[in-house]
Amino acid sequence: MLTLSLIGIGCGDPEQLTRAATRAINTADLILIPRKGTAKSDLADLRRTICADVLTxxxxxxAEFDLPVRDAAEADYRKGVDDWHDAVAATWSQTIASHLAGEGKVALLIWGDPSLYDSSLRIARRLDPLPTIEVVPGITSIQALCAAHALPLNDIGEPFLVTTGRRLREGGWPQGVDTVVVVLDGGTAFQSLDPSGLHIWWGAYLGMPDQIIMSGALAELSARIAALRQEARERHGWIMDSYILKRRP
Structure with a gap:
């Protein structure tokens, strides 16, 4: 039997690794490390560092492999993502088959947590043959962002909504909530909103040595965050950021 362990490794700080994650890494027969090109080599380097630190x-x-690139030009967003997931699943299957003879335990180190705005579980269920899937939870970017700002996410007795930059840009402020968490924003969707009465807590490279955070009234910080984000992206070649917006009367 083949078992696939999706191990949440947090947001960049190796100390965020849980004891369960360390144990799962050490019981694996094979660890897969995806490469996302030279611009995102930091992400593969971190996984190598974690393995060097905890693997006994x-x-x-x-085994390292090159991750297929999603076709951003595909007009149908969901079809583009679906096709990309198929390609990634095929790459996982090929890499596993070339190192294991149909049985054993395979581990993938997943940024953040495998169950929140991550496609690893959906991709894993497309593998051929289909493995037994187990998940080891990890620290999410939302937790890391709140910790960096010493911010309680929800107001007392109030809900919050987690969404993407694309949905915020296309749909505007969601109805029925005063707190919105935004992840996977390829741009600066907060600039599409009327900033009146909005407060932002923003962070990039959370948990890493280059972590950047900023908070304040959106009207005052919107342009500054956009400029800082662009500068950081050009310097590193990539950026992962998230933010929390709260609407104040």
Whole structure:
């Protein structure tokens, strides 16, 4: 039997690794490390660092592979994502088959947590043959962002909504909530909103040595965050950021 462990590794700080994650890494026969090109080599480097720090098993092998790139030009967003997931699943299956003879335990180190705005679980269910899937939870970017700002996410007795930059840009402020968490924003969707009465808590490279955070009235910080984000993206070649917006009367 083949078992696939999706191990949440937090947001960049190796100390966010849980004991359960360390145990799962050390019981794996094979650890897969995706490469996303030279611009995002930091992400593969972090996974290598974690393995070097916590891996004590002499029998665990590490295999790296190039992650397929999603076709951003596809007009149908969901079809583009679906096709990309198929391509990633095929790559996972090929890499596993070339290192394991149909049985054993495979581990993938997942940024943040595998169950929140991550496609690993959906991709895993497309593998052929289909493995037994287990999940080891990890610290999410939302937790790391709140911790960085010492911010309680929800107001007392009030709900909050987690959404994407694309949905915020296309749909505007969601109805029925005063707190919105935005992840996977390829741009600066907060600039599409009327900033009146809105407060933002923003962070990039959370948990990493280059972490950047900023908070304040959106009307005052919108342009500054956009400029800082662009500068950081050009310097690193990539950026992962998230933010919380609260509407104040």
């Amino acid at each position: 098993s002499d029998t665990t092998r590490i």
